[in-house]
Amino acid sequence: MTAQTDVAGPVRVAAGAYPVDFLASWADFETKLTRWVADAAARGAELLAFPEYAPLELISLLPPELRHDVRGMRAPLQAFLPDFLALHERLARQFAVAIVAGSYPVAHGGTFVNRAFVFGPDGTVSHQDKLLMTRFEAEEWDIAPGEGVRVFDLPLRAGGTLRFGIAICYDSEFPSLARHLAEGGAELLVVPSFTGSRAGYTRVRVGSMARALENQLYALHAPLIADAPWTYAVEDAHGASGIYAPADHGLPEDGVVAQGAWNEPGWLITDLDVTLTRNVRRNGHVLNWRDRHVGGTRPAAAQLVTLGSAPEPA
Structure with a gap:
């Protein structure tokens, strides 16, 4: 496991519940994104996370015949990518913040991947690709891991x-x-999402909370919000931003550090103190992080036990 880093104090983070809009021009997108980043930065956030597929509002700038053609739209969307990257790099530098950009279907290796670009406050650019695809992505959209x-x-x-x-x-x-990620030193898990129902949102929320519990770290959930009948790609998206932690010493008893309102766009901005999660790893009521190896190796293959025969009908 990678050694912990020094953190001088609480870190202010921003989880975006970002709404899909129908745009009239690229300038509209640039104005909107600049407003969002400026708002979070003015409130002291150092790390800003946008949702999965947030940039797909750019589909509104494609020809109408492509807006419901989820495979046909992938290649034309690449035309916006250089300006998309340049805009985020400029905003990260201008406001001295780190940005996890809304993930984008990016042409890669003869196919397309779902890629979240990451920008440092000095404009450094990296990315994280999605590794496990939903049925919609794999079967209809042909997005690859x-x-x-x-x-x-x-x-x-x-x-x-x-x-x-x-x-x-x-x-x-x-x-x-x-x-x-946790064994690589991560003390915060950023979860950008696009879910088309409360059930989908719940799966991601529960997953985020479970990962926070298992690894005794923070999890930040940034959901997409959409009512966009003009595109099949993201026509409905629902959720609420949230920030979660292991329920233990010094942290909320329900594991919820902060929670946004259902389908309400905006930033959820919170200070995270990683000394609390580090203390829980060392001195918590339970030590999930310490016990992760034995928890994975102690159980053997499940044995099937038959509990007798069924009783005779009355």
């Missing part, structure tokens, strides 16, 4: 760094992915 996970080391204004990893939507529902 990426490869590998990354842990991002964010320098903080007060000194020290914050290490975080990203689990895009469905990825948050699989323990091993978050475990690799």
Whole structure:
């Protein structure tokens, strides 16, 4: 496991419940995104997370015949990508913040992947691809899984760094992915999501909370909000932003650090104190992080036990 970094104090983070709009021009997108980043930065946030597929409001700038053609739209969307990257890099530098951009279907290796670009406050650019695809992505959209996970080391204004990893939507529902990130030093799991129902949102929320519990770290959930009948790609999206932690010493008893309102766009901005989660790893009522190896190796293959025969009908 990678050694912990020094963190001088609480870190202010922002989880975006971002609404899909029908745009008249690229300038509309640039104005909107600038307003969002400026707002979070003015409120002191150092790490801003946008939802999965948030940039797909750019579909409104494509020809009408492509707006419901989920496979046909993928290649034309690449035309916006250079300006998309340049805009985020400029905003990260201008406001001295780190940005997890809304994930984008990016052409890669002869196919398309769901990629969340990450921008440091000096404009450094990296990314995390989604690794596990939903049925819609795999069967209808033909979006392919990426490869590998990354842990991002964010320098903080007060000194020290914050290490975080990203689990895009469905990825948050699989323990091993978050475990690799935590063992790589991540103390915050960022979960951008696009879910078309309360059931889908609940799966990602429960997954985020479970990953926070198992790894005794924070999880930040940023959901997409959409009522966009003009595109099949993201016509309905529902959720509420949230920030979660293990329910233990010094942390909320229900594991909910902060929770946004249902389908309400805006930033959920919260200060996270990683000394609390570190203390829980050392001295919690339970030690999930310490016990992760034995928890994975102690159980053997399940044995089937037949509990007798069925009773005779009365």
